[in-house]
Amino acid sequence: MQTVIGDAQLEFLEDLRSYLDDLDPDLVEATRRENIEDPMQPREHGRRFLRRLAADGRLGVSWPTEHGGQGRSELEHWLFAEELYSRRLPNGLLTLNVVGPTLALMGDEAQRAEYLPQILAGDIVFAIGYSEPDAGSDLAALRTRAVRSGDEYIVNGQKMWTTGGSVATHYWLAARTGAPEDRHRGISVFIVPMDAPGITVTPIITQGGERTTAVFLDDVRIPVSQRIGGENEGWAAVVCALNFERMFFHNEPRWELRQLADWAAAADLLEGDTAAAHSLQETIGEHAVDVEICRLFALRGASMLTEGVVPMAEASANKIWWGELRQRICDTGLDHIGVTGTIAHGSPHAPAHGHLEHGLQSSPVWRFGGGTNEIQLDIIAEQRLGMPR
Ligand SMILES: Cc1cc2nc3c(=O)[nH]c(=O)nc-3n(C[C@H](O)[C@H](O)[C@H](O)COP(=O)(O)OP(=O)(O)OC[C@H]3O[C@@H](n4cnc5c(N)ncnc54)[C@H](O)[C@@H]3O)c2cc1C
Incomplete structure (x- = not known):
């Protein structure tokens, strides 16, 4: 496998750099300051900045054109994210680089049509809910439970270390739909609005000031249509998203x-x-x-x-x-x-x-x-x- 940055990629990068150089300096500076303070949570200026990029058609570098993306390579997407990162500007971290691509690969048509355009417009921000008080490295031990009831699941449990939980609009949530002994074969992944009734978010400030959250779910109702893939088949989406995350x-x-x-x-x-x-x-x-x-x-x-x-x-x-x-x-x-x-x-x-x-x-x-x-x-x-x- 070759790692090649060719003329097309260099041209792309040059164009991106001159676009960023010409952006409203007040917006860039305010965003940069906010992002240095807390890079994991795009807040007021970060959201404004991403919306501006969205309006100028700069997001979704590697996403297919039918989903509103630019149809370029993953390499160019990575260069885009790196350029923003090196300027200390938000690059859409978990939403654009992790949930979006996983959804494009593993979501159904309706889910892709619902969420991908909103991500590309900079309108929604995801937080990721895998870890729990007793499930971190051993994620297959997670206990947050989603019980099917007609066309919905009813979810109860607690998540830990949900980064960006207090600013996100949506939650990429892993919950147990099978028996605990089924381990990773009994987990499903769902998308839930963060303002769904029954969700409570509390802040956790870690060493060095990095902010994250704990999320409590009490009888949260999620339509079946918001499950990614089959019931108990969420592990593949978790693994795929984690690998995207570690790349970024x-x-x-x-x-x-x-x-x-x-x-x-x-x-x-x-x-x-x-x-x-x-x-x-x-x-x-x-x-x-x-x-x-x-x-x-x-x-x-x-x-x-x-x-x-x-x-x-x-x-x-x-x-x-x-x-x-x-x-x-x-x-x-x-x-x-x-x-x-x-x-x-x-x-x-x-x-x-x-x-x-x-x-x-x-x-x-x-x-x-x-x-x-x-x-x-x-x-x-x-x-x-x-x-x-
Ligand atoms: C700043 C921050 C942001 C985070 N953001 C998110 C997020 O957005 N969403 C989310 O779901 N989670 C998030 N996490 C959680 C993170 O994924 C977990 O902290 C991590 O998976 C470890 O789990 P744990 O904290 O329960 O530690 P444990 O799993 O209890 O591990 C404790 C120690 O034991 C070691 N250990 C455990 N098992 C083994 C093993 N089999 N072999 C060798 N060593 C082992 C670990 O390496 C570690 O040193 C975040 C964590 C931090 C600190």
Whole structure:
């Protein structure tokens, strides 16, 4: 399998960059600030920004034209998401990059017709409800129960770590429709409006300030038409969506590295023929190589998607490398900044605008988000190396 960015992709990227450069600077700046503060939840400006892109026909890069997309390759979709990410602008994270493509593959005609245009218009935002208090890595243990009653399911249970739960309009929900011992063969996936009666969302603030939520479901009624695929056959949609999600852990380490390099240059740490300056330059150079490796992992996955293969081990490798590298880069920064490095982001006195402090604080959290790194290692061992489960 080749990873090729050819003339068509470069042209696409150039056009996208000049479009973004020409966008209303007030909208871009407000969105950027909001997004740096909390990249996982497009709020007021993020929603406005995505709607603007939608109105200009910029969303749905790889989606089929019959669903209102641009009909381009997954590689171009990935480049689009990366470009926005690198500018610290929202790229439609879970909605456009995870739920949308999974729905396009696994939803029925009516579901595609109902939701895909709304996603492409920037009108709806999804949160994802898999994890529960006693079901995280072992997701097949989930207990939120959906019981069929005529043309509806009645759902009861609790979800944990639903990121974006307080701003989402819709929920991509995994619930048990079979017996607990059926494990992953007894799970169905549904789409539910977040304002459906019986849904309560409470905030959870994690280390580093990343926001997520707990969601309680009490007698929530979901029409059968909102089930994705057959009853008890939701696991395939969960796995597919998770692999899309791990592919879109993005090249954030490039941003952290920029912060580190800019801070070191401003602090004159790279100047002069000293052992310390050489050593820091070398470390920054090593991180830069690792940032490129991170991008290659992701590009490889994007190329596979272009060829119709959902990346498994590749998505896991991308996710691990991304998270660990981000932590290493921030670590280097704070080691060199010293004690003032602990001044929290948000303070005007925080060195490197607090980005490295924030990155280091939130890094351990992201070893969990999207599935823990230990579980990703298992997936790589099984899928890539053919080792037994
Ligand atoms: C910031 C953030 C955002 C999140 N967003 C969402 C979201 O939007 N939607 C959603 O559904 N979930 C979300 N999650 C939940 C995330 O997917 C889970 O945290 C993750 O799957 C781990 O589950 P757990 O927290 O229950 O930990 P556990 O599964 O209890 O794991 C605890 C520790 O044990 C290790 N462990 C467990 N099983 C094994 C094993 N078999 N082999 C080796 N080690 C193992 C884990 O690696 C981990 O270190 C989010 C989590 C975070 C932190």
